[in-house]
Amino acid sequence: MPDTPQPTPWTLKSIPDSFAPERNIADIARRLEVSSLLVRLMALRGLESDLAMDRFLSPGLRYLHPLEDWPGVLDGARCICDAIARGATLAVWGDYDVDGITATVLVKDMLARHGVQVKHYIPDRLDFGYGLHVDGIRALAEQGVGLLLTVDCGIANTAEIREAKRLGMQVIVTDHHLPGREIPDADAIINPRYISPDTTEDHASSWPSQELAGVGVSFLLMAAVNRMLPGPAVDIRDYLDLVALGTIADAVHLDEQNRILVKNGLLLIKEGRRPGILALKEICGIGGHETVGAGAIGFALAPRINAAGRIGDPDLAVRLLLENDITEAQKIALQLDKLNTKRKQEEHRILEEAIAQAEEQLHLPGLVLHSEHWHSGIIGIVASRIVERFHRPCLILTKEKGIFKGSGRSTPSFDLYEALLACKQCLYKFGGHRQAAGLKLEPFQLATLKKLFAWAVEEQLGENPAPPVLELDMELPFSAVTATLLKELDLLQPYGQGNPRPIFLSPMLSVQKVRFFSQKKHLEMYLADSTDGTVLRAVAWRQGERWSKIIREKATLRIAYTPRLSIFNNVLQIELAVHDIVDFHTPDLNHG
Numbered sequence: 001m002p003d004t005p006q007p008t009p010w011t012l013k014s015i016p017d018s019f020a021p022e023r024n025i026a027d028i029a030r031r032l033e034v035s036s037l038l039v040r041l042m043a044l045r046g047l048e049s050d051l052a053m054d055r056f057l058s059p060g061l062r063y064l065h066p067l068e069d070w071p072g073v074l075d076g077a078r079c080i081c082d083a084i085a086r087g088a089t090l091a092v093w094g095d096y097d098v099d100g101i102t103a104t105v106l107v108k109d110m111l112a113r114h115g116v117q118v119k120h121y122i123p124d125r126l127d128f129g130y131g132l133h134v135d136g137i138r139a140l141a142e143q144g145v146g147l148l149l150t151v152d153c154g155i156a157n158t159a160e161i162r163e164a165k166r167l168g169m170q171v172i173v174t175d176h177h178l179p180g181r182e183i184p185d186a187d188a189i190i191n192p193r194y195i196s197p198d199t200t201e202d203h204a205s206s207w208p209s210q211e212l213a214g215v216g217v218s219f220l221l222m223a224a225v226n227r228m229l230p231g232p233a234v235d236i237r238d239y240l241d242l243v244a245l246g247t248i249a250d251a252v253h254l255d256e257q258n259r260i261l262v263k264n265g266l267l268l269i270k271e272g273r274r275p276g277i278l279a280l281k282e283i284c285g286i287g288g289h290e291t292v293g294a295g296a297i298g299f300a301l302a303p304r305i306n307a308a309g310r311i312g313d314p315d316l317a318v319r320l321l322l323e324n325d326i327t328e329a330q331k332i333a334l335q336l337d338k339l340n341t342k343r344k345q346e347e348h349r350i351l352e353e354a355i356a357q358a359e360e361q362l363h364l365p366g367l368v369l370h371s372e373h374w375h376s377g378i379i380g381i382v383a384s385r386i387v388e389r390f391h392r393p394c395l396i397l398t399k400e401k402g403i404f405k406g407s408g409r410s411t412p413s414f415d416l417y418e419a420l421l422a423c424k425q426c427l428y429k430f431g432g433h434r435q436a437a438g439l440k441l442e443p444f445q446l447a448t449l450k451k452l453f454a455w456a457v458e459e460q461l462g463e464n465p466a467p468p469v470l471e472l473d474m475e476l477p478f479s480a481v482t483a484t485l486l487k488e489l490d491l492l493q494p495y496g497q498g499n500p501r502p503i504f505l506s507p508m509l510s511v512q513k514v515r516f517f518s519q520k521k522h523l524e525m526y527l528a529d530s531t532d533g534t535v536l537r538a539v540a541w542r543q544g545e546r547w548s549k550i551i552r553e554k555a556t557l558r559i560a561y562t563p564r565l566s567i568f569n570n571v572l573q574i575e576l577a578v579h580d581i582v583d584f585h586t587p588d589l590n591h592g
C-alpha cells in the first residue's frame, strides 16, 4: 500500500548539559512555587537560573532596558522633537503588514495625543510593493513634509532616501531588517541590526535585543519622544497592545525583551480598551475577558488586519486601529472580516490548484508552482501551506503586467535567499532572507528558473530531503493531564519562535472510539492510556485524510500532543490537540 503513512520520526529534547544537576529541578520548583514539570519545561527552553526562570514567568516592564541603552533612540527622538518645535510637517512611511500598520498607528496616535498631527503613507502592495519609492517621496515633498519617519522599512532604500534629502526632508529610519552593503544617508537610523558609527550615546555599543519587530523599534522611539516633548507625558504603556500585535504577527524570536513587551501587551488586548481591537475581537468571537494568546493573534486578529493589505486597502486597518468610536470601529472590522473571508476563499482555490501541481513534481526536492491568475497578495501564504504539507522549499509565481511575480518559503534547514542567489542570472529582481523571499522574472526565463532552483535545492539538501523530526518535550501519562497542569502551562505563554508550545509524548494508548468529521477532514479519538487507564478525548485537525485507512477502534498508538481546555458540548473539558501519531499498530481486519 503505497499511501500508508509512515510514523513520524521524533526525538525527546534534552536539558542542556550546562544546566544544574537534575536534583536542582525540585529545589528551583520549590523556590519559585511551581511544579517540577514546569521547571523542566523552562530548562528545555534554555533557561538556566532561578532568576531567568522567575523573569520568564513574570516578565515585568521594569525589566525592559532603559531607553538610553538602545542605540540611536535618543538621537532620533531629539531630531523629531526639534522638528516639532520648528513647526515642520511630519510624515510616517509604513508597510502593509501587521507590523508596519501597528507601527504607523503607534506613531500617529502617540503624537496626536501631544497635539501633533502626522501624515502617513502605506504603499500599495500591488502597485509599489514593500519599502520606499520615489513617486511617494515626491508626493510627500509636495505636501510640504519636512521630516519623514520610516517604520518597519527604509534600511534598504538608499536611493529613495537620497531623493528625500535632495528635496529638503529630514529622514529618520526605524527598521528591523538586515542592512545591505550601503547604508542610507539618513539623519538617524534606529535598527537593532545596525549601530551607527557616529552615535553620540556612550553606552550604546550593542542592542539589548536584536529581535525587536518594527513596531517594537518605533515604540522605543516614541517612548523617548514622549519623555522629551514639553507638556504632560502620555502613558506609553497604552501602546503595548499594538506592539504585541505587530511583534507576534511578524513571528520574530520572543527573546526576553520581546517577551516583556508582548506579555504585557496581551493583557491590554485582553482588556480591549482600544476600540479597534475590541471590535476586531468581537468579530472573531473572542469574548470580552477571554485571555488572548499568541495563537488568537496569529489565527484571528492578524489575518484580518493583513487582509486589508493583501486584497484591499491597507488604510482600512490603519483607520480601524486609530478609531475612537466603537460603532465606527465595528463597521470597519466588519469590512475587514469580509475581506478576510474573501482572502480565505481565494487562498483555498489557489491552494487546491497549487497542491495538484506540487503532486506532479514530487520527484523534485524543490517546488516551482505557477499560474497566470493567482492573486499576488495571497501566493505567499499558499507557499507556506505547501511547505507545511510537502516539507520542501517552494516558489509560487503568478503573472502580473506581463511579468512573473513570485513568493517563496523555505524549510527550517534551507537557505532560500542563498538559493535565489544561485538563480540570479534568470531573475529580474529578488530579495528576502533565509526563510522567505520575493522574486520577479520574465516569462521566458521560467524554464531556466526551474532548472537552476532544482540544482540549488539539491546542492543544499541532497536529492531526497529528510522529513522533519518532531521535537518532543517529554513523555507525559494521561493521569498527569489535569486542569491544574493546564493552568500552570499557561504561564509559559505566549508561544512563538524561541518558545515553542510544549508537545508531549504519550505512553502507548488504545483507541476506544474513533470518528472522522467535516467530510473526513478531521479525526476525533477517545484514547485510553495503557499504563493508567485514563481516557481522554483527542482531535487531530486536518489529519483525517491521512489516517482514515489506518486508525480504527482497538488500534494501539502513541501520539505527540498538547493538552488544552476547550468547550465541547457546552462543557469545559480537556482536549488533546494531536500534532502527530508517532507510532501505531492496527489490528488485522480478519484476526483483530
Ligand SMILES: [Mn+2]
Residues within 6 Å of the ligand: 099, 100, 152, 176, 213, 214, 250
Ligand atoms: Mn516587520
